[in-house]
Amino acid sequence: TQLLEQSPQFLSIQEGENLTVYCNSSSVFSSLQWYRQEPGEGPVLLVTVVTGGEVKKLKRLTFQFGDARKDSSLHITAAQPGDTGLYLCAGDGGSTLGRLYFGRGTQLTVWP
């Protein structure tokens, strides 16, 4: 079993602050996906990172894949209340079949 540990589990910040969410594992993943999930809904894909050291930006969100492809981070600049949600990382173990291993998620709350 390939485990992904996300931290922090909960994050409560004021609008305008910056934050970083971490996703760590002792296993190597061929790719890692970040999803955002609203209550009672399915995970919605934010980004997929594939290459060790890769950095991808999505407006105020910056995603990084570690050089060894074992960890990843999500950094949000100037957080807004609309960023509130559950952020999940999920690793692809690398088999052709593509089973994803999910972290527990980081529940982010941004207060106006």
Added chain:
Amino acid sequence: EPEVTQTPSHQVTQMGQEVILRCVPISNHLYFYWYRQILGQKVEFLVSFYNNEISEKSEIFDDQFSVERPDGSNFTLKIRSTKLEDSAMYFCASRRLAGRDTQYFGPGTRLTVL
């Protein structure tokens, strides 16, 4: 934009009853998955399906579970005799290609077993 759809959105059943959860994956996708998420816990893999057969299943996917692609568009998960601990959100996902291609998730079916 194409999306994965699931029905019903909420299913309530009595313990011991059979339930069928339905999914319509994105039309040109070839790989199909079921995951579940018990309230407050992480999303867990159940089964993957390709070329009309199960490719991989987790330890959760025991003899009470089965999957089927009865036609060219639907993908179903059947639980033969539901238990209280089967109460969870069930998500269907699909992807087009093998390897590092992205999985797209449906909105989920909330299953409540009484």
